[in-house]
Amino acid sequence: MAAQVKSKQRVEEHGEVFTNEREVNAMLDMVKQETERIDSRFLEPACGDGNFLSEVLRRKLAVVTERYGKSQLEYERYTFVAVSSIYGVDILQDNVEECRERLYGIVKDTYEQQFKDDCRPEVLDSIRYLLSKNILCGDALTLTTSDGKPIVFPEWSLVMGSKVKRRDFTFAALLNVSTDMPTLDMAADEIDLDEMGKRIPKPIKEYPMTSFLEVAKYE
Numbered sequence: 001m002a003a004q005v006k007s008k009q010r011v012e013e014h015g016e017v018f019t020n021e022r023e024v025n026a027m028l029d030m031v032k033q034e035t036e037r038i039d040s041r042f043l044e045p046a047c048g049d050g051n052f053l054s055e056v057l058r059r060k061l062a063v064v065t066e067r068y069g070k071s072q073l074e075y076e077r078y079t080f081v082a083v084s085s086i087y088g089v090d091i092l093q094d095n096v097e098e099c100r101e102r103l104y105g106i107v108k109d110t111y112e113q114q115f116k117d118d119c120r121p122e123v124l125d126s127i128r129y130l131l132s133k134n135i136l137c138g139d140a141l142t143l144t145t146s147d148g149k150p151i152v153f154p155e156w157s158l159v160m161g162s163k164v165k166r167r168d169f170t171f172a173a174l175l176n177v178s179t180d181m182p183t184l185d186m187a188a189d190e191i192d193l194d195e196m197g198k199r200i201p202k203p204i205k206e207y208p209m210t211s212f213l214e215v216a217k218y219e
């Protein structure tokens with residue numbers, strides 16, 4: 001079993017105690033259907049090295065393999081969707097890096113198991129890029145990065161075959177939509193109201209559509 005504590009100091013300073021696999025699975029089983037929906041969005045605001053996110057990813061990829069294992073392009077597109085809908089934040093940079101690496105390793109192993117020498121490096125490059133944008137180092141209480149800037153998450157939508165649309169939102173704007181929290185420290189123009197008075201977040205940036213194999217060219 002993996003160690004649940006890295007050091008006493010980290011426990012005292014950051015409450016860092018990792019959840020064991022049995023508990024992770026028991027908790028995820030409470031939302032089993034969502035964990036097996038390829039495009040369901042998961043955001044963990046204290047993700048550590050990814051105990052929950054890696055299991056969510058494994059479950060989604062099992063569905064991708066079962067449904068699309070015979071068609072490489074479909075498999076690749078839906079693997080992109082599975083990863084692009086997983087988000088995490090942690091305050092410690094080493095946890096963020098370990099989490100990204102762990103999720104990347106799961107995708108790579110599963111892909112290679114399925115398609116062996118036919119695996120395309122550009123697919124894995126896109127996955128790496130997604131993880132660098134979706135798993136972020138920051139403070140989930142203040143919703144800022146270590147240099148005081150707002151945490152920003154991209155929303156990825158696969159549209160028209162293999163094309164992807166990216167829109168960036170601040171974490172604060174996303175939270176103000178899903179809760180009735182008083183407005184956090186954020187620009188008022190990050191939130192809109194729909195005709196029913198429901199809050200909808202406004203993207204702070206929209207990108208031109210591109211192939212899912214070329215998202216890394218965005219910046």
Ligand SMILES: C[S@@+](CC[C@H](N)C(=O)[O-])C[C@H]1O[C@@H](n2cnc3c(N)ncnc32)[C@H](O)[C@@H]1O
Nearest residue numbers: 014016017018019046047048051090091139140
């Ligand atoms: C109890 S551990 C849980 C880790 C992981 N979710 C798991 O279950 O294995 C809490 C995690 O939250 C992180 N953390 C503590 N304060 C935080 C904050 N303000 N914002 C983001 N992450 C934070 C710690 O670095 C640690 O990785």
